[in-house]
Amino acid sequence: MANLRVDKAIFESSSPYLREAFLVNPAPGLNPLINMIMLRFHGFSEWDTDLVLFESNKVAAFIANSVTRDHRLQSYIGSGGPSWLQTLILQESGLDSS
Structure with missing residues (x-):
């Protein structure tokens, strides 16, 4: 998304656990990965995550x-x-x- 110069994004997932990991405290084993993704998210002026049915x-x-x-x-x-x-x-x- 950053390579496409997108500044505002909504990331959708069919997993309630994934969305929760970004909005609440992730499980201890996921912290490094979630932290890396969150650093990428902060490159956007606006971002959100939505839960979407598969x-x-x-x-x-x-x-x-x-x-x-x-x-x-x-x-x-x-x-x-x-x-x-x-x-x-x-x-x-x-x-x-x-």
């Missing part, structure tokens, strides 16, 4: 899975993304005519 945000989940599974180190979304992405976006938006 069913309401399948596009983000599929992108995250493909990134980690395929070891994608560069963003492929800006170049149009994989062929399945546009179909999934249309389905989730309710604009799919199939």
